Amino acid sequence: MNTFGNIFKITLYGESHGKEIGIVIDGCPAGIPLSENDLLPDIERRKTGGYASSSRTENDTPEIRSGIYRGHTTGAPIMIAFRNENFRDEDYQFDGFFRPGHADYAAYRKYNGYNNPLGGGQFSGRMTLPLVAAGCIAKKIIPSIEFSAHIQPECMANVDKAIATGDSAGGIVECIIRNLEAGIGEPFFNSLESLISHAIFSIPGVKAIEFGNGIASASMLGSEYNDCIVSSDGQTATNNCGGINGGISNGNEIVFRTYFHPTPSISKEQKTFNFNTMQVENIEIHGRHDACYALRSPVIVEALAAIVIADLILISKIAK
Amino acid sequence: MNTFGNIFKITLYGESHGKEIGIVIDGCPAGIPLSENDLLPDIERRKTGGYASSSRTENDTPEIRSGIYRGHTTGAPIMIAFRNENFRDEDYQFDGFFRPGHADYAAYRKYNGYNNPLGGGQFSGRMTLPLVAAGCIAKKIIPSIEFSAHIQPECMANVDKAIATGDSAGGIVECIIRNLEAGIGEPFFNSLESLISHAIFSIPGVKAIEFGNGIASASMLGSEYNDCIVSSDGQTATNNCGGINGGISNGNEIVFRTYFHPTPSISKEQKTFNFNTMQVENIEIHGRHDACYALRSPVIVEALAAIVIADLILISKIAK
């Protein structure tokens, strides 16, 4: 449940308001140069404090606590932790409301009320911080492959409106993976699309994914959709399939887009059910949150894509 | 790679033009009444021969070869096979072309030319037939849960055009799951969305998936998106989230949409690279294929959703 991957395998732990959050990374080959400094640029990209971001500020300092010796990976598990420091250690009292759009109600039902609700507990976006660290290591395993994700600019009008009105906005993150050789992916069930989507949907707030022109393709004719091969290395004239045929990379750019719903926390008044009075009431939610967490997500999307691709590339060595 | 699931686990084998295709289903509880007849209605729904479908006709007769005794499951693996009969056992000669839009080139590169290319081999849509059989068994494990998938009608104009011109069409399949209790899903990595998307992207031709109003949600404000709880059993006024918060069912209908690209095989002339002459040329592809395989896919989408949900419901018993 909290472990993902086949050979390059990650195990996540922690809660938003717990002592620390962290990740154990297994299956990283021995001999790769690695230090905490290698993790800082991507952590910085994810960090809070920018435009439309939460005012919770954490140092986000990674501590590698195992698996490194004399500056290199050892082949043993790499454990990376981040201490939680800047949170309010309130004593939570259920006041009759589950926050609209959050996991609160579903988690309450799943865990019979024993889940840690503070700051979203295990469902907090903060859990993506160790994933970014793991993504850095994945990228180091496959240094020739380039991961490049960015927010689609069209959401920015909504972001401005959201900031002005105490509301929130969604967004779309496009990720392009370059220099991935043809032949990567493990059908039938571990296609590139299956594994990438599995990983991406673990990011809080993701509700849709498309590969290439996946959404538009459903309205196309085959003669419009099919990508014509134009050279002996498999390059195609168009890339409607997003670089993937039959679940396997075809040597072109991998392209996928991730759709984030708006941040569920908003300052605006909302209606929801009060389980104490047993009626729908207006509530206002206070606290620190991003007006659009999709803005911080490109590096997270890259991280999860890199974790999947590193795993698949390690597996592909088996057949060689 | 060809096994999927945690407790309710399926293992797929076979190729389009091999002796047979089949599936081994492990983890099905003992004592469930089961016979081949139980599989026939869903197999019939998937069958070829209808409007816009391939002219390859197979009996599609399921043979349960293990795991049943005196009309009930035994707890041992259930093996179901389908013989391949109506195929042309040609001796394949590579004529310089990989079929546009197909897995041929990517598979050739992955398997160094050793993959079975006949009829698409392991990448054939025929591989979904054993999945439909496994889906029937999954549905029998959780009989109170209703799976209902259908094609969105808007693709039909394209289908008509495709049939008339030797082209093909894509389509969108919407699946609704009713009566799923709140609390199903296993975060962090095995969220409902992660597992359903993982399974659905194994279906040949799928290029996008959205849960609830996932695609539209990226352009919404939080005040528009958040679903307000209106009753003590967690029912919400809207269902933008598709019945899933934080990767866990919230007790409302699960809704997701699967986007299929057009069938890659078309009769129309296409351009592609000739690896013998090393230049782009026009080709025509002959053979039997669906003008729109999305039309046959609703029952396949249901099957994979049922396989995921049965697995998760079995796992949920552990916590009770």
Next chain:
Amino acid sequence: MNTFGNIFKITLYGESHGKEIGIVIDGCPAGIPLSENDLLPDIERRKTGGYASSSRTENDTPEIRSGIYRGHTTGAPIMIAFRNENFRDEDYQFDGFFRPGHADYAAYRKYNGYNNPLGGGQFSGRMTLPLVAAGCIAKKIIPSIEFSAHIQPECMANVDKAIATGDSAGGIVECIIRNLEAGIGEPFFNSLESLISHAIFSIPGVKAIEFGNGIASASMLGSEYNDCIVSSDGQTATNNCGGINGGISNGNEIVFRTYFHPTPSISKEQKTFNFNTMQVENIEIHGRHDACYALRSPVIVEALAAIVIADLILISKIAK
């Protein structure tokens, strides 16, 4: 439960008196020459009909039903089946007794009476036949590694006595693996000993395993036990550790011994509880069985060792 392995992965199905038994082998690299003939010598070694063996004679003809094209593996799952033909299709009536020493009672309790009891069902020694076939394929993946198992001769006096008196005998099988390079094994949990023992204990009748002089080592002093390295390729003067240190091969011969209890079926009168009369009574069990199934087991032990080693060697390529 019925799937084993990480990359080279096997899935077993079938029952003693079902239509067929078989195995799906996933993760075998593409391009390995393979036909049914390659499986015959090891199948012959396992076959019934010899001294102290059951009079049930089956053809044991393997049918490869997927995963081979033009005489080579394709990278897709290899399915191998064996039809059950020579069995008595009786209608089983529980007569109050569970056979002593068999899985009958435990299986009845586990499966609430729904398990298939005919001929031992899924617990039959017949299930080792597909394992032997899978072992042949494993051996082909790693042709330079030699697997050599044999029965320890000391049990033969017991076998003679057992045949003369309608009794049965146990036995010890020693397996030696030669030419395995140093560095194979995946600690912490997937040590060579962990994986080999996991696989070996799936063979019906195994109750103990030792690596090297494992049993004697518990009574040794360290100065007697430690194996002194005597050359730059890691060869040791003694091999008390059976070629494994810290769960990893050290380049010497791997040596382990498997302890089989006597065949539970005997013709001699035995006492056991009658669940109809609710008292202990004398019973006589009729049927066909081996006086000492350990005699047929060396090739089974080799097969499971080869399955484990092939998987680990494939995994070891990742680090290279």
Next chain:
Amino acid sequence: MNTFGNIFKITLYGESHGKEIGIVIDGCPAGIPLSENDLLPDIERRKTGGYASSSRTENDTPEIRSGIYRGHTTGAPIMIAFRNENFRDEDYQFDGFFRPGHADYAAYRKYNGYNNPLGGGQFSGRMTLPLVAAGCIAKKIIPSIEFSAHIQPECMANVDKAIATGDSAGGIVECIIRNLEAGIGEPFFNSLESLISHAIFSIPGVKAIEFGNGIASASMLGSEYNDCIVSSDGQTATNNCGGINGGISNGNEIVFRTYFHPTPSISKEQKTFNFNTMQVENIEIHGRHDACYALRSPVIVEALAAIVIADLILISKIAK
């Protein structure tokens, strides 16, 4: 590799001389009362400092860093860490020798020299400390089941001799599991013996395991070996099979014995190969070590047995 279990799943990290060692425990049901104090009695049983034990003294203070809220498990991963404090942070210089009987040479070959050799790195017996903590949690999940392991006294003469002469001794640990219901175990591959042996062989120093009278059984006749059922709840007159038939518990006591080789570190002079001079030489190894680490192992054996049984009991709920 460093993750074990199906539903109740543990992931281990750390090295003997690293900052800390720890374990992430996934799949523990929500709502179980748990604090660090619950872990102390078993940690104390394992602790160094007693007769024949290493002089390295660590506080062995467990820190639960996630997964607990208001004194109960939350259903999220439980992370437990132990800081390493009392070790000598030497700068390791390879002096030509790999310590005889240790994992040093095999690990060097596996990890191409990148493994952390200090104090045995990941191969240290210290790694069993987090396993004992995880075992405590497993025991809390299944409180009615009793785990009782003890050292067989016959090794004590060797221990005395070892202490007197700077040598070391092996030993045998017998473990008895009481109150385990019939029907636990998941054949074909996840039999009780397969899973217990898999787990037990991860303990450093284990070289053999037997269930019931497994070793002796190989020299028995069936009429001697078979355990006669004597009551309607499946109790047997003898327990040669150690409470397991067909890989499934039969309702009697589970009995197994674990064989530990002598501690490889001894003060006595030993011969081994010097990779600098390329010849066999005498060496003396200094450092702190147990004269017989088997003495500290009963609680470790219990922990791993409890981890396996808790996992299987959780899985057994699925069929109910």
